[in-house]
Amino acid sequence: MSCKIDNSFYTITKKIKNFWYKKGLLYTIPIDISVGAGTFHPETFFKSLGSKSFSSIYIQPCRRPTDGRYGCNPNRLQHYYQLQVVIKPPPKNIQKIYLESLKIINIFPDTSDIRFIEDNWENPTLGASGIGWEVWIDGMEMTQFTYFQNMGSIECNPITVEITYGIERICMYIQNKKSIYDIIWMQTKKKLITYGQLFHNNEIENSKYNFINSDTKLLFFLFHKYINESKRLLKLEKPLINPAYEYILHATHNFNLLDSKKTLSVTERQDYIFQLRKLSKLVAQKYLQNQEK
């Protein structure tokens, strides 16, 4: 056995997951559709509506096409991972529990400058907004901590608390790396795999696709097709809510791709967001109506 402390990406995420798992959270699997954040997961979107309690933890791969930097920037990626914790209703000492979870991975509040900086999170396409903070550790944003106030343009009550760990940033910090690509993904006696080995090429290729090579006409076409399909599914006599929601996610990703290609002005962009928000609201309403039945 190696006596070196294992601080690989794998181990760190395992430790955080275990910490929350022991608190009784449901361990869930990520959604298999391109999304911009863990919040888009149906487990978060739907369950934060209505009155039933729930709690989940999952790791969600996220795609933000505009954040691509051709693999050049040390801490910007168009594809990365979020570790998402959602609990409804929130425990009273939730911030202390969060600090405990940091201690598990060797981040201590008396040696690291931890700050809760006001940042009222908002996702206009989901009609979601929350009140909360970015959590900074020595000046670097590493977690988003939010109390949802609205989801699908519907007021939340009870409230859901969402804690989103930016795992790459945390790993950089703990492993003392200056670049994401140098993060150790796994480490055994025989093997050492870095984040760069796994994803660097993907970043280069996808950045090129997002900014240069994507087919704008196709993206516009797909956006409208997905929107229409979602609308159609919601208009059925017995609406298919989950598939309709999934088509919103597809449309949203296409919108993000269009956005990164700079095809939309501020004004036009607003209109696309509005279309997506209207649909999310409709899905949320139908979901709640179904719950009541």
Place this chain on the structure above:
Amino acid sequence: MKKTLLVELYTEALPFKQLHNMSLSFVKNIKNELQKNIIKYEIIKWYATPQRIAIKIKNVQLEKKKNKEKKNKYTFQKIIISSIKKIHITKPMLWDKNSLKFSRPVRNILAILGKSILPIKIFNLLSNNITYGHFFLKNKKIKIKNADEYSNILLKKGMVIANYNIRKEFIKNKINQKVKEINGFVQYENNLLDEVTCLTEYPNILVGKFSKKFLKLPHELIFYIVQVFQKSFLIYNNFTNFLTSEFIIVSNINPIDKKKIIEGNKQAIQSRLYDAYFFFKEDQKIKLIEYLKLLKNILFYKKLGNLYDKTIRIQKLIIFMKKELKNDLKNAIRAAILSKCDLITNLVFEFPNMQGIVGKYYAIQNKEKKEVSEAIQEQYYPKSYNSTLPKSKIGCILSICDKIDTIVGLFILNKQPSSNQDPFQLKRFAIGIVRIIIEKKITIDLKYLIQKCVFLYNYRQTNELEEKILKFFFNRIVYLCKKKKININIIKSILLLKLNNILEIYLRIKVLENYAKKVEFKHLLISYKRIGKILKKEKKNSNQFVEINLFNNKYEKNFYINLKIFKINILQLIKKKKYQKAFLQEIIFSKQIEIFFKNVLIKDKNKNVFYNRILILQKTKKYLNYFCKLSVFI
């Protein structure tokens, strides 16, 4: 009997932009309540950290008799609860479904009167005599035995400087001390000092350094990244006054090993600067003007063309306004052509707030004229309702043209804002236009300008659209004037004239505001009212012309002559834009009306004589409304 009262709300980190105002609001409410209940006290002290707001009322006068203790308690409970509920909060939140909303979750309430707990129930919590130390260093319960010892105990046992102003001074002194050592200075004119005071309970000052090559970036951008994003102070050199690559970190803890904090902050700042620098270099591979054709790839709005089309429209609007621009026309056209070019640069795409600023920088690099580069930045002014206006003439006109083009375009598509929703910020744009026109005294016929815009969109002109947009602008004028506390009737009386020149509308409003409280104005209104009453009864009138031979006294004749002079005078003065003098004509003329009524009885046996007089009054009424609709005041 005198005792000290202490109340503390212990919360999850309060928003740094609101902490100060919330505390002052709390104090104000307490003061009001104490006054209402006729309770004497010595002094109120307030405390605020990210985790708490508190007040201490020293030596409140209590009712002496022993059996009054209950009454004392009850009064203070009421005072505190009411004061907390009334704390002004910009964005209240819910965290517990059975609780009240507040700025952030409230986790504990400390309330003591003298040495004993004052029981209070609010936010689903019952008050106690406990507070907590520094959230990250000493997050343990601290028992407060006596209200007076609060801030001392918090410092000693809790590592918290609870007093906001003391903490702020502490930070400022420490920073000044630190920068002096390195021959630098910081500028405090922005809110950053308040922000870091709101973000720390036990502040500590550290110095970091970013790579010097980033100093080539636009300094507005460095400022934005370091001060706005990262809450760190930029340092300027004492001798040269230039920006240095060093910066001040205000941390909330002070560990033995400070390297990690400095390194972390440096990395956070560097990574943003690195991003910006990469784009800055990339962008400058081509000239700003070459981005023009690329604007064709960005849709401005569906059916309204792309950003290139918008640029061309703006250019044409500039030419349309050449009268206002005079010698500046050539530069204004150049500014218009370049105005949107930076929207396609990487830097603006990544830092949207930098639109205009980046354009200005690249224009300077490309050796465009100063007037041109300034205007590129200023086209986006004012950025909010009451922020700075463009300074240059070109900036003003460019800003108006850009905004009016957007407004008209979206109105054509029926995307006008509703009473509570304004997704495209058209209200803000319109207020911007109105403010520029008023404050910079720009003469524009709004109706013509709108018509020109509509034409440039190749839209089939409809009066209905014009009316809608004009009304939209009129409502903004009402909004702005109301903010200046101008009486709504004054505003209405001018707007009802349906003038198209906003500057004229505003100047007339100002004249009326000046006269509104004067006796002369009241006399004018009395006369006007009297005329109205008479005319109301006598609607029928077949005569079209006043017949001079029907006059049967000199007063009548004189009045008629004066009426004609009055008409000519007021119209001429209005035409010459001498609004003050124009309205003075009405005031002067109102004396003539009084004389007329005193000496002439309107009723007459001879119907023709009678109707002739009615006709004179009708004309009088009409002319009196040339300046404003006086009926609004009646």
